Amino acid sequence: MISPIYWHPYVYELAMRLLYRARYRERIQAVAALIPEGARVADVCAGDCSLYRYGLRDKSVTYTAYDRNPVFVRWARRRxxxxxRLDLWDQEIPAADCVVMMGSLYQFIPRHTGILDKLIRAARRRVIVNEPVMNLAQSPHAWIRRAAWLLSDAGRESSRHRFTEGELRSLLESRGFCSLALIAGGRDLVAVRDRDREGRLPAANPRERRQKSGPDALR
Ligand SMILES: C[S@@+](CC[C@H](N)C(=O)[O-])C[C@H]1O[C@@H](n2cnc3c(N)ncnc32)[C@H](O)[C@@H]1O
Known part of the structure; x- marks a missing residue:
């Protein structure tokens, strides 16, 4: 059953504010800072479009959000x-310079690598993935775990597994992401994957790339 937090964008935003507290805007702005000026941006699984509303509104980018929830789509368009509307299980993402996915990859476990490849195919220049690695759904307390699973259920084929930092790092490195950093007090991991000037993809072997961590890794 779809969680009440997906019933309306304001309910969703309230849940995210409670979860991230003082780090709420920091998380969004850290991702927005990685989006180049002038880029055409595809924000996939955009939810309440918080990336645009709190990170990109004053930046010169062309922003398009995609989500399968019709309530979110109608709400955003009215504003x-x-x-x-796009269902990532069945549809390809329209091409964009910069494809962003925030806090959503876990929903596609165990078929998340196919989804990651969709993001990569659609990006002309850059893919940015931001994902929580500290999750209430991994709490040692069974009742907290259960509440977190129920609240994060976005519908179809929802998995109970959440990425650990180690799992997410290995996955992203295996797909050619080379700048990885913890943000929002270590709650999220953000990673970037760029094509080179000729539009080629980087080598997938992480040892061929310089791996850094911490906020400076993303500059
Ligand atoms: C946890 S929210 C993330 C929202 C926003 N990116 C953020 O970081 O706050 C996950 C979003 O993914 C959307 N979603 C779930 N499955 C989807 C699918 N198959 N295709 C497109 N969107 C999907 C949900 O409707 C929801 O808005």
Whole structure:
């Protein structure tokens, strides 16, 4: 059953504010800072479009949000934001310079690598993935775990597994992401994957790339 937090964007935003507290905007702005000026941005699984509302509104980018939740799409459009209905299980993402996915990859476990490849195919220049690695769904307390699973259920094929930092790092490195950093007090991991000037993809072997961590890794 779809969680009540997906019933309306304001309910979703409230849940995210309670979860991230003082780090709420920091998380969004850390991702927004990685988006180049002038880029066409595809925000996939955009939810309440918080990336645009709190990170990109004053930046010169062309933003399009994608999500399968029709309530979120109608709400965003009424407020003048470009948002399209798209189900990532079945559809390809329209090409964009910069493809972003925040806090959503876990929903596609165990078929998340196929989804990651969709993001990579759609990105002309850069893919940014931001994902929580500290999750209430991994709490040692069974009742907290259960509440977190129920609240994060976005519908179809929802998995109970959540990425640990180690799992996410290995996955992203195996797909050619080379700048990885913890943000929002260590709650999220953000990673970037760029094509080179000729549009080629980087080598997938992590040993061929310089691996850094911490906020400086993303500059
Ligand atoms: C946890 S929210 C993340 C929202 C936002 N990116 C953020 O970081 O706050 C996950 C979003 O993914 C959307 N979603 C779930 N499955 C999807 C699918 N198959 N295709 C497109 N969107 C999907 C949900 O509707 C929800 O808005």
């Amino acid at each position: 003048g934001m470009a948002m399209e």
